[in-house]
Amino acid sequence: MPSNAHSKFHFSPRPNRAGEIRWEEWGDDAFRKARETGKPILLALSAVWCHWCHVMDETSYSDEGVISYINEHYVPVRVDNDQRPDINARYNLGGWPTTAFLTPDGEVLTGGTYIPPDQMKDLLPKVNVYYRSNKGEVEQKVADARIRRAAAQGEASRGELSPAVFDVILQNISTNYDPVFGGFGEAPKFPHTDANDLLLYAHRKTRDPDLLHMARKTLEFMANGEVFDQEWGGFFRYATRRDWSEPHYEKMLEDNANLLRNVLALHRMTGAEGHADVARRTIDYLNWKLRDGERGYFYGSQDADEQFYKLSREGRQQQAEPYIDRTCYTSWNAMAVSAYLEASWTLDRPDLRDAALKTLDFLWEGLRDAESGSMYxxxxxxxxxxxxxxxxxxxxxxxxxxxxxxxxxTGYSAYIDRALELARLLVHRFLDRIDARPAGFFDVWDEVPEQGRLGDRQKSVQDNAVCAEVFLRLGHLLRDEGDIEIAQGTLEAFVSSVPHLGYFAAGYARQVDAFLNRPPEINIVGSPSAAAGLVRAALLLDTPSRIVQLLDPQRDTERLEALALPSAAPVAYVCAGTACSPPVTEPGGLKEAVEALQTAGVRTIGR
Known part of the structure; x- marks a missing residue:
């Protein structure tokens, strides 16, 4: 049978029989079937780029005995991790593939990751017999587990935001830094882009050369090693060895977008042409292989193929290239938009700005539900x-x-209006409150189907850090203390978790510092063309962070009045809260205006 005969599912591109298993999609029908038949569920969590998922398709799921036993005794459900991160967050048992055995109600009986054929043939009947012979005991354990999860959610408590939160996470990054090869921890080596970003942010804040050194060494070892495709450009997902060698060869849009931002920030600090070249080569790869130029969106990933990627550029031209997942994933495309926008002003590439805006418009028009306001x-x-x-x-x-x-x-306020629409959706459908105060955002909205553990709404520190950034920026742009309070409550909700999160909370640490130390706000009055020099100078300011807003006197009269700024243009005002600098008319004067506010002590506003 062809490896992808069932169009709903993606199997290994190499010969396999995994499609002979009667896979169900995750949904009401699968759970109803399991309850009506009394059969346990076999949940296979996979990804189109995942090497060991392909191996399992070619081995365990191609074994005649495994196929027949699953079809007779289980309700097999196959889920793509990239399409359903909510399911992955609740059922992943240590990596991909995840092989989870569930009750008909979606509680985990047992499971693992890759399970070879002989072990699978032994495990399938054992789990089935155990479940059928001990349903009463299983149901009691399930009930107890649900009570424990509910109690754990109820124990959530907020903590006080202080500089110590930032310092603890930064120290954790430094402690786990590999001084020989860069990166963090031992093998396998992952990029940890938020940790790189925090090191660069902290260097801009403190001017500690060691922080810049750690980020620079990490990114240079990656870019010069096997984890970067020296022939085509672009980063592979991770390396299996400490020295960034022997990579897993899949290329992910998410990773490349975030590493692009790391390299761009590094280039702005060092001015090294080699860093700019890595950024350009990453962009070239994304444009060439992971972008639909006509429709304007980015593809999700390109598959791993060790033998192919070891070929020269010329050798690759003679071979069929690895599979490209041409799915448009909203969050990953948004990350690429942010990276391309940053590249446009860092590298002075207006074409990248145009590409980013085309993608952003595609997302808004094509992947947003007009009725609910939610992105797909x-x-x-x-x-x-x-x-x-x-x-x-x-x-x-x-x-x-x-x-x-x-x-x-761009200076177009319509983008702020759209961001506000999503922010209000977040408040109304995702925001948790404890004692009537904001307490972070759940990973799924309040319209959750009762399917397995999906009803157990969770809070991701990484996504909540992005939410905090959004509300902090909106609060500063619009002088809305309500948005600042939402960001504060969101950040406070994770303080008690910091000791356990380590460098995985690097993005969160940055937003804690941005809350405690109000960034300078550069309000530029003028048309996009007349004020272009001031805008680029503001974006390039060498500060930990900054808020930049272009206000067109012909279009943004209400916002100018709300900020109490004159309409004379082009001119910039560097502000901290309601305290603003004298008007700045030359791009070179922005740096001095920011330094003057910092020297006066206006910038730091403790809360």
Missing amino acids: RYLPAGPEAQPQILGLLGDQAHTARALLDAAEV
């Missing part, structure tokens, strides 16, 4: 495809951030 998770490949899965936090948060980035670069 993804759009499958194909001219007749329809967007799928509403109400996931990451898609709303990253799109809102990309919209604010677009407003910053």
